[in-house]
Amino acid sequence: MEHDDAALAVSDAPEPPSDELVPRDEFVRAIGATDNKASGLLRVLLARCKRGAPIAEQLVAIEQLGRYIVAGPNVPTAGQPALVRLEWLVVALEQMPAARRRFQASLGAVLDATRGVKLFGEIGLPNNRGLLAETTDRLSRRFLPATRDPRACG
Numbered sequence: 001m002e003h004d005d006a007a008l009a010v011s012d013a014p015e016p017p018s019d020e021l022v023p024r025d026e027f028v029r030a031i032g033a034t035d036n037k038a039s040g041l042l043r044v045l046l047a048r049c050k051r052g053a054p055i056a057e058q059l060v061a062i063e064q065l066g067r068y069i070v071a072g073p074n075v076p077t078a079g080q081p082a083l084v085r086l087e088w089l090v091v092a093l094e095q096m097p098a099a100r101r102r103f104q105a106s107l108g109a110v111l112d113a114t115r116g117v118k119l120f121g122e123i124g125l126p127n128n129r130g131l132l133a134e135t136t137d138r139l140s141r142r143f144l145p146a147t148r149d150p151r152a153c154g
Contacts, residue, residue: 019098021047030095031088038073038081042088046099049106055113058106065089065103 021027024043025035033039045068048061068085075084093100 017097017101019051019101021098021102022096027092027096031091033088034076036073036075038075038085039088041068041073042085042092046092046102049102051102051105053106055109058109059114061106062110 021043022030024040027043028035028039031039031042045061045065048064049058050061053061069089070082072081072085075081077084093103
């Protein structure tokens with residue numbers, strides 16, 4: 001009789017929530033986007049985030065999401081396309097628990113197993129001035145004396 005009670009307890013246990021993403025049309029509607037290449041690609045990239053996948057696959061998935069935000073497909077907007085793509089990602093993570101669980105699992109695994117330098121180095125941080133101009137300015141501020149302001153008294 002004890003075995004029957006144990007079997008009932010196991011069968012009554014709630015199943016863990018599914019990490020399956022909703023279909024594309026429902027996904028696009030949930031993030032408030034039009035059905036275009038950029039909105040569909042976001043769903044594909046979130047689907048690549050998989051709990052328990054090898055760290056190399058999870059790192060690639062997070063890097064691809066970063067690249068998608070910074071320099072992904074064009075979106076219809078009068079503003080900054082990168083901000084629209086970032087907003088879509090945030091809305092997807094807020095509105096869809098499966099997407100949130102997938103992203104959290106992959107990002108957590110990547111942060112546990114790597115250093116942030118590689119992640120940000122691969123994705124790149126946007127800079128309007130460029131590497132050479134920024135490097136030159138930083139080196140000159142560090143090693144050259146500051147110029148005097150002709151408008152300053154004294």
